[in-house]
């Protein structure tokens with residue numbers, strides 16, 4: 001069975017990965033597709049009963065899937081949650097915990113294998129492409145071990161062009177298939193989204209989509225999933 005599955009990585013943190021993943025989930029569901037959107041590892045997550053949980057990555061992805069926030073849905077989307085808004089290895093250490101890459105990859109594989117024909121599985125990474133996830137490994141190691149094609153999300157802030165292209169080169173150097181690049185418009189960016197996206201597209205060599213503030217997932221990239 002060939003299962004559409006993508007690993008959503010960021011050129012940095014707080015850049016629009018969750019926004020883009022939720023927007024893609026909504027767009028696919030509008031087309032009648034079944035989507036499972038996962039955020040297996042998350043830091044900076046308040047307890048479920050805290051008002052801020054509503055704006056956590058997990059809550060946003062559950063909402064995009066039309067699912068309520070319950071202890072069960074949260075656990076099924078984000079089994080590794082840490083409170084401190086830090087790299088996951090540091091956030092875990094603050095709680096006297098640790099995580100293993102093998103467990104993380106194994107959990108994701110299990111979710112992929114239980115998906116039904118026609119389902120789309122979206123896995124959001126954590127932080128930037130090479131943010132540490134354990135003492136020894138970064139998000140890049142996770143992506144390589146997972147063996148899924150990547151969808152890269154970048155911003156449009158000043159500096160985003162270099163960050164996006166550096167991430168593209170890193171993915172290429174590690175032999176990771178890159179399905180496309182989403183440029184999520186950064187608040188207060190000095191350059192128009194179209195201009196930044198055009199600059200990135202000139203060098204990236206993969207399809208580039210523009211995601212404006214509050215906008216829908218770019219149509220040219222939906223076709224790739």
Ligand SMILES: Nc1ncnc2c1ncn2[C@@H]1O[C@H](COP(=O)(O)OP(=O)(O)OP(=O)(O)O)[C@@H](O)[C@H]1O
Nearest residue numbers: 013014015016017018019127184185211212213214
């Ligand atoms: N295109 C956009 N339109 C409106 N808001 C956006 C857009 N992109 C990002 N944001 C907002 O910017 C903030 C950071 O975005 P988001 O949470 O998606 O980043 P992230 O890359 O998933 O961060 P993390 O590394 O913590 O997972 C959020 O409040 C989000 O709603």
Ligand SMILES: C[C@H](N)[C@H](N)CCCCCC(=O)O
Nearest residue numbers: 013043044085086087127131
């Ligand atoms: C708290 C934040 N939003 C993310 N969950 C974690 C970002 C870790 C970034 C580490 C780094 O690359 O410097």
Ligand SMILES: [Mg+2]
Nearest residue numbers: 017018057124
């Ligand atoms: Mg996120």
